[in-house]
Amino acid sequence: MAKTSFSCSACGASFSKWSGRCEACGEWNTISEDKGLAAGGPAKKSLGAKRGRAVTLTDLAAHEAPPPRTECGVGELDRVLGGGLVPASAILVGGDPGIGKSTLLLQAAAQFAHCGLKTIYVSGEEASAQVRMRAQRLGLAKAPVKLAAETNLRDILTTLEQEAPQLVIIDSIQTMWVDNVDSAPGSVSQVRAVAHELTSFAKRNGISVIMVGHVTKEGQIAGPRVVEHMVDTVLYFEGERGHQFRILRAVKNRFGPADEIGVFEMTGQGLAEVINPSALFLSERGQPAPGSVVFAGIEGTRPVLVEMQALVAPSPHSQPRRAVVGWDNARLAMILAVLEARCGIPFAGLDVYLNVAGGMKIQEPAADLAVAAALLSAREDVSLPADTVIFGEISLSGALRPAPQTENRLKEAQKLGFTAGIAPSGGKSVSVEGLTLRNASDLTGFVGAYFGAG
Numbered sequence: 216m217a218k219t220s221f222s223c224s225a226c227g228a229s230f231s232k233w234s235g236r237c238e239a240c241g242e243w244n245t246i247s248e249d250k251g252l253a254a255g256g257p258a259k260k261s262l263g264a265k266r267g268r269a270v271t272l273t274d275l276a277a278h279e280a281p282p283p284r285t286e287c288g289v290g291e292l293d294r295v296l297g298g299g300l301v302p303a304s305a306i307l308v309g310g311d312p313g314i315g316k317s318t319l320l321l322q323a324a325a326q327f328a329h330c331g332l333k334t335i336y337v338s339g340e341e342a343s344a345q346v347r348m349r350a351q352r353l354g355l356a357k358a359p360v361k362l363a364a365e366t367n368l369r370d371i372l373t374t375l376e377q378e379a380p381q382l383v384i385i386d387s388i389q390t391m392w393v394d395n396v397d398s399a400p401g402s403v404s405q406v407r408a409v410a411h412e413l414t415s416f417a418k419r420n421g422i423s424v425i426m427v428g429h430v431t432k433e434g435q436i437a438g439p440r441v442v443e444h445m446v447d448t449v450l451y452f453e454g455e456r457g458h459q460f461r462i463l464r465a466v467k468n469r470f471g472p473a474d475e476i477g478v479f480e481m482t483g484q485g486l487a488e489v490i491n492p493s494a495l496f497l498s499e500r501g502q503p504a505p506g507s508v509v510f511a512g513i514e515g516t517r518p519v520l521v522e523m524q525a526l527v528a529p530s531p532h533s534q535p536r537r538a539v540v541g542w543d544n545a546r547l548a549m550i551l552a553v554l555e556a557r558c559g560i561p562f563a564g565l566d567v568y569l570n571v572a573g574g575m576k577i578q579e580p581a582a583d584l585a586v587a588a589a590l591l592s593a594r595e596d597v598s599l600p601a602d603t604v605i606f607g608e609i610s611l612s613g614a615l616r617p618a619p620q621t622e623n624r625l626k627e628a629q630k631l632g633f634t635a636g637i638a639p640s641g642g643k644s645v646s647v648e649g650l651t652l653r654n655a656s657d658l659t660g661f662v663g664a665y666f667g668a669g
């Protein structure tokens with residue numbers, strides 16, 4: 216009898232026995248039995264002698280070099296892709312349901328088609344007429360994109376062989392199924408098999424394929440993480456429902472820098488690119504207020520200014536609350552501990568809320584000093600000058616470490632009308648015209664200089 220195996224629909228880890236909680240990612244009720252290939256599935260032909268032949272690197276002559284990348288003209292998308300679409304690549308676009316993946320990809324399909332790529336948009340979720348209606352609403356009704364509504368992967372691949380497109384969009388992998396896997400669409404084994412078939416088809420035929428993957432909370436449907444390792448590029452489309460901003464973030468890219476972001480705004484006519492995100496993120500900022508600090512960050516290759524907001528208030532609970540939106544919880548706990556241990560500023564008995572304005576998610580350690588400043592400013596009820604940006608990493612000893620790309624951060628700040636920056640001393644000395652850089656050597660010195668305590 217064949218050995219049974221189990222896998223987690225959230226992270227794809229496999230196990231030899233079932234359990235209620237995945238040991239790899241900690242999710243509950245996500246483990247289910249893998250259904251293998253059905254008996255009598257199509258036999259694989261043996262490889263021809265030419266296939267799998269090894270070639271030395273220098274033998275790859277110029278005529279075998281891949282054709283150049285295609286830029287679609289939407290700068291925010293091209294940059295996240297690493298400078299345009301690479302031929303014969305597999306791209307996964309993950310995101311919460313309803314965040315705007317179909318909208319983004321339909322617009323991208325139209326753009327790439329206008330640039331001369333033969334494009335097919337395959338929807339497994341909507342009928343062709345519905346996709347056309349959406350295209351009409353987005354003003355793309357005349358775009359030379361072919362539409363197909365199909366979920367059987369074998370039929371799709373047959374169509375692709377006939378049509379020979381250069382770009383295929385599959386919306387979404389959770390709705391597609393292959394007939395030699397014996398389980399429902401959306402299960403871990405189906406999603407893996409579909410992604411594998413599509414990826415190898417793309418590589419064999421020189422087609423780029425973009426797959427949509429919904430991030431799901433239920434255990435029965437496999438999430439995009441299950442196929443991340445198979446594809447060349449993984450992009451996540453993020454944003455808060457209540458906000459207009461959407462951020463396309465590269466978390467893996469074989470053809471360009473990871474961590475690159477593209478910023479879009481959801482409008483009545485679909486997604487519009489945001490060329491200057493800093494101006495957008497700071498646009499709602501009012502008068503200087505205690506707890507508000509502007510952090511000069513770097514996302515990928517681009518500087519982005521965001522406002523960090525903190526609120527510190529006496530806690531009615533025995534266990535004070537620590538709530539964070541847009542930053543790491545553990546990192547906040549660390550900053551609070553360092554402030555207490557190294558500067559003697561306790562937060563016990565106080566509720567602490569931290570929010571990154573505009574629905575942005577910050578991952579850089581260089582945000583430490585801005586967070587500490589926001590917390591102190593809220594706690595002491597002192598506002599920092601409104602024309603100042605802050606950045607720098609805090610170590611457990613209370614020392615400050617300079618952040619990379621100081622000059623880019625300061626230039627962006629200067630462009631947006633800021634006249635001062637606070638950053639750790641050390642590192643390269645830089646000067647930006649019209650902006651005063653104040654150095655802080657350690658956290659105690661910083662607290663003393665700006666909050667008169669410590």
Ligand code: TYD
Nearest residue numbers: 312313314315316317318481482483484485
């Ligand atoms: P959609 O692309 O269908 O999301 P996904 O494919 O990720 O599930 O986007 C759906 C949301 O986008 C929906 O709530 C409405 C909003 N939307 C707009 O605000 N403007 C538009 O022009 C379109 C097409 C959608």
Ligand code: MG
Nearest residue numbers: 316317340386
């Ligand atoms: Mg959709």
